[in-house]
Amino acid sequence: MTDLPPCQAASELRRLTDAALSAVAPDGAVLRHLHLDGGKLTLIDESGAPAWSGRLDAYRRIRVLGAGKGAAPMAAALENLLGDRISDGLVIVKYGHDLPEGQRTRHIRIKEGGHPVPDEAGAAAAGEIVDMARDSREDDLVLCTFTGGASALTPALHPEIPLADMQRLTCMLLECGATIHEINTLRKHLSRFSGGSLVRAAFPATVLGLIVSDVVGDDLDVIASGPTVPDPSTFADCLRVVEHYGLRWKMPQSIWAHIEGGLQGRTPETPKADEPAFGRVRNVLVASVKQALEAAADEAARCGFVPRILTTAMSGEARRTAAQLVAEARRAQAGLRPGDAPLCLLAGGETTVTIQGSGKGGRNQEMALAATLELADDRGIDLICVGTDGTDGPTDAAGGYAFSGDLARLRAIGLHPKESLDANDSYPLLLKAGTLLRTGPTRTNVMDMAIMLVRPK
């Protein structure tokens, strides 16, 4: 692998990225929102105000239940905070996302399951969590930790739906272009875990939900399919998704029969906001891409840049979004005079890639490659595109860099950026160019970030 181009921008961009990632580490996020003071536990909401507090000795049992790619460090943080006061717990993570040896939890079991396609291990563990929730009493406190990835990890399916059918439906949903809101509308109606069902199972216990967002808009009912959140969606919404993507005659019969049962009032709806169990629940968003961008912006200001957050809802086809970001950077640059402080423009969200080729890459790598092509004749604009979970697409990279004027160098070393982009083959090119970003798995997930540094021409 070639070394990174000798570019100050690369180390500046990496520094801002690291600041952003540490701000949304899920363990730190838990500890910012739960305080223990003289036996009194307080949950702090998004605005910094107390959302709930209670004395630990008022509870017979304190249990931790959760799922998601970043749920293990959250569980560890709860154990560090509450120690032996935690009676037991079970958290499901994606394979490979358990805690490292030596940092394992003592009271909370961590089990691994399949993601993005659910598997037997996830189904068994999710069923076990639902059973634990059901076993709750009024004097139990249930602490729930959820991050992205949890929906696939918790297929506690209604009994008439075989796991193989859910696996087939998951593949169909992932391939048809459905949004996460649409996919999770279906998931919420198929699992006894999701769409507020965990709260229904745990009633009359007190439930505190600690949630890390990997969803544009941070809708709590959508993140992880909202196990502790009332479900505003209905079976009629499921039907709309099924019809919109032409799935009615392709989808497994058992799943259609379940939805049809719901439409005809034979299958009960998911729990809604007026269900009494939600009177005993507090949910708090403990980390989101907004916090990540704010931390990067603060670090940028410390480094002498004038930061500006463009959006926390970046979306669209990766290569087009990259072009829009570059256009925004050029507009900002046009307003700079020599000697002005450089700018740092930040965007968070999640783009998509319509796959046309058979190459290797991910959303962020495609954005970086598309931006490199865009920036051929520019000067003073550099950017980084980062998947905050550290694994962009099916690769071991988190994303990539794009430096203005770098295209000529890439061509000189025999690379063909346009052809690689068209083949969705960004990974090998960025690797050879030395512009691939590798962070390793970060154990958090607040979607993607693009950070641009803009200097006067």
Ligand SMILES: O=C(O)C(=O)CO
């Ligand atoms: O539902 C999930 O598991 C997601 O990844 C989105 O939060």
